[in-house]
């Protein structure tokens with residue numbers, strides 16, 4: 111049975127083109143057995159008709175703060191008390207700003223203030239608006255106040271821009287609110303995470319790297335922070351915005367990543383290696399651009415240090431978690447890496463082919479521990495990261511108590 115069966119879910123809809131996805135969200139919540147009450151802002155009604163949401167939720171949409179009829183039945187206080195969960199999807203930049211300063215200027219913002227239930231926001235806006243320090247500041251304030259921000263995803267936007275600001279898909283939102291509750295699971299822990307690719311220069315303009323976007327590693331960092339950990343993120347070159355409330359250090363090469371890890375790893379309780387570290391680097395980096403006169407070019411490479419194995423083999427090593435990216439026999443090779451690198455847990459994903467996780471918002475993970483295997487299946491990286499962090503927290507506490 112779904113975790114959402116008989117749960118009271120209050121879905122808030124604000125003004126944005128992504129409001130069309132809210133109809134599907136409400137329908138799917140109903141399919142899971144949840145009781146859904148929709149609240150719309152005036153701006154939301156410019157994008158989708160309340161009647162559609164009434165038909166899908168089986169309840170009249172609520173939209174008025176000072177409604178004499180409702181006040182005698184379920185006013186903003188009753189709605190706030192009725193809800194087990196509040197999910198605002200889409201949450202516009204304007205709504206986020208109002209919530210961040212505590213304005214109770216319409217029914218939805220008032221219910222968000224009045225409710226004791228957990229509040230989730232699924233932001234949706236143009237990528238420039240998303241990146242603005244004002245928006246990031248408002249979100250940081252809301253997160254510090256205990257509100258959970260889901261997404262956004264990155265990609266093509268309705269306005270034609272390409273970047274972060276797309277609302278997560280209804281299925282991803284439902285998984286996030288019904289999935290494991292990681293909050294507090296790593297309270298007081300220090301977690302170090304590597305993410306993204308490394309770049310090994312051949313000359314000032316060319317180099318060896320791979321397709322890692324950093325999305326998986328940044329999602330794990332965000333989930334660990336939500337679980338209460340203080341997080342050190344060591345990131346290769348990626349274009350993602352830095353996650354809020356996380357100490358980030360940007361590096362280029364595997365050797366720089368190793369140096370950054372070595373500097374702080376002795377203070378951490380848990381280490382998670384999500385980075386796609388380039389295994390070989392050119393023995394020499396040319397000082398000037400290599401001319402393309404010759405028909406062939408031979409480059410001599412040398413093995414890069416294995417950062418993850420070095421962490422796992424330290425005296426007093428932290429609880430060490432690796433990832434394995436394999437094109438074939440993924441589980442078998444993953445199990446071998448768990449043993450050869452001396453890890454506590456490894457998350458295996460298949461790369462290559464059409465569903466490759468590189469750069470995608472989704473992934474498919476299998477966790478392998480020394481004595482078991484857990485298939486997390488296919489899901490958004492945000493949901494998988496939360497599940498992974500929950501597993502890590504459980505295994506870490508189990509190991510520390512023996």
Ligand code: PMT
Nearest residue numbers: 322323324325326383386387417418432433434435468469
């Ligand atoms: O960044 P995304 O686009 O979101 O894509 C996510 C991902 C596919 C990069 C991620 O899910 C993933 O699989 N990361 C590990 C990629 C990798 O390098 O796998 P590997 O099997 O080659 O390495 C095994 C482990 O050893 C990894 O934890 C890696 O960080 C670590 N390693 C590898 C080589 C090396 N020299 N040093 C290391 O620490």
